[in-house]
Amino acid sequence: MKTYLAFDIGGTKLKYALINNQGQMLKKYSEDTIKTTQQDFLNRFNEIITKFKTQISGIGISVPGKVNATDQKISFGGSLPFLDGVSFSDSLVTKLPIFVENDAKAATLAEMWQGSLQGVNNGVMLVLGTAVGSGIVLNHQLIYGSNRQAGEVSFISYGQFDKTDLMGGKSSAVALIQDIANHYQLEDIDNGPEVFELIKSNKTYAVKRFREFCRDVALLIHNMQTILDVDCYVIGGGISRQQIVIDGINQALIDLRAENDFVKQTFKKPQILSSKLYNEANLFGAVSRFEMNVEPSNLKSVGNM
Structure with a gap:
């Protein structure tokens, strides 16, 4: 049984959850989104990943803005403009595979995997x-x-x-x-x-x-x-x-x-x-690619932990 760490980045709240490969949410968390600086935001991300690193097989992130298919770099960022230009593959200190997806498309993937689509x-x-x-x-x-x-x-x-x-x-x-x-x-x-x-x-x-x-x-x-x-x-x-x-x-x-x-x-x-997944769809969609026959080249393994 594999477990993934899913993130849903919102302008007000940062949600994250542990979801297994059967589509079951094991635990869900929510906290205020850090908006001070990009580095403060990324530091908090790395703290959360470190907390769960021994339990998870991959990391999925739902983000506002456009995501580049090649390097998963974010453009724009909606209500979080400091996300513009961020590549989580370069910014997160982990060897785990990372999948990054636009929030609406993540919700769509979730409904394709476990919901009404x-x-x-x-x-x-x-x-x-x-x-x-x-x-x-x-x-x-x-x-x-x-x-x-x-x-x-x-x-x-x-x-x-x-x-x-x-x-x-x-x-x-x-x-x-x-x-x-x-x-x-x-x-x-x-x-x-x-x-x-x-x-x-x-x-x-x-x-x-x-x-x-x-x-x-x-x-x-x-x-x-x-x-x-x-x-x-x-x-x-x-x-x-x-x-x-x-x-x-x-x-x-x-x-x-x-x-x-x-x-x-x-x-x-x-x-x-x-x-069927309501406002939890972004979390499920963030990790859905790990279970939906995604090409390995779309998942980035970088850094050290």
Whole structure:
């Protein structure tokens, strides 16, 4: 039995877990992400790896930003700009194999390995969070594109290039929660469960804002479907634990298609499914390549421990 150490780097929290090759999470940890300097951040990473080094066979890391296929170097870094240019293979003091993946693509790999995309030939993962992450699976292969940026649907425009008019802003689950929380003057504007209680209680503004959100996601799905023609769209992120989200997006897509008989008759409606791994998908995806017949050249063994 092999055990891997998985990391999910977020702008607020650094999550890490021990996951075995059967897809079982043995232990999970979470702490505040260090944002002071790149070196402080990497030092903490090495401390965690040292703690578990005798228990693990490999390290998987889910990161914001683009990951170079050859050297696994990160470009950009989302809310953690100091990750730009970082190569964990060069920065971590270990001989263990390392796999680094973009966070949305890691979530997609996780669902292919243990979740709702398992056995699906053609499907899309949509991760609803601060923006919208996506992974496209065609012929059971995760698509990366020429520049490793396939599926960056947050940059889809509604006609303007203002941030609020791009899909990442329109379909932001975080913005939805915070907007409703602010409207009702909740003490914690990030309290998702409390916001969804307002929606389920049919509070007028909450329901209106939620339906707008569902329609925006449904519009994204429709537009992607005209190009990709896949079987299903898997909704991920913490918000996907709420069945009302899956039902709401599905109904919004039905309503959208009903507005045009030609569209309804011509294009088959895809399935809308919930993630099975929710906001733990990035952790599972970070180590999934070790069990998904990855080419050895994609795994880097470097350094000393």
